[in-house]
Amino acid sequence: MHPPAKTRKGCHIVAAMPSLRMTIGPDPGQVAGVSQAFADFAQAHKVPPAVRRSVSIALDELLNNATAYGFPGRGGDVSVEVDLAPDRLSVTLSDSGKPFNPLEMAEPDTALSVDERQIGGLGIHLVRRMMDDVAYHRRDERNVITLTKRLA
């Protein structure tokens, strides 16, 4: 985060950072709406294609996990916050689903043959490798995942 610029009068000016806020229900069918909104946001604010693609993948993996497995037979919500700073793109995902820390999942064996390979666990593995920082917190009965991707 950059310090706010000072004016001659000593007031602080904080330039508004572009941001995207969305909330969806516990339904994998609603993830596509977030993907489209993020693609539009990235285009409008000239997010580099490599960053846009990596974050799109992370959103797909984590939102699909949360909506498909986090709410067995009950309602709830998943919120998405995207903030674009001059040097980084930050994403916070928060859901009211059952406690699940994706960072505790075992790394998949990526050296197996075509016949032996499974897809389970691969999504989280992609997120960890493609983001610069991934953190999980259980806070106020919610799963909160924060992602950071540097722009350069």
Place this chain on the structure above:
Amino acid sequence: MDITMRAQNGVTIVALGGSLDSNTSPKAQQEMDGILAGGAKKVAVDCTTLDYISSAGLRVMLGAAKKLNGGAGLRLFGLNQSVREVFDISGFSKILAVFNSEADALRGF
């Protein structure tokens, strides 16, 4: 997701455009199942206009590879840097046949 198909010298060339993710992979899966049900033995996937792929898309590729002679009947070409990165991280670069160009992919297939 745009999917177009054409046949050339016994090879079915499937071009994927846009993103292959949890939203679009069911359609891609359906198309791929149809191609395999039609008796295709050699499939080349044209990724030239594929923007990005998530694990849901990898699942489609792996499923097709398993049904195509342990992967011997599946070739891919035209991967952008993002798709290539996902293939590298997931280990798919080592188990699937990835080529730079269509000409390379079709040579000796």
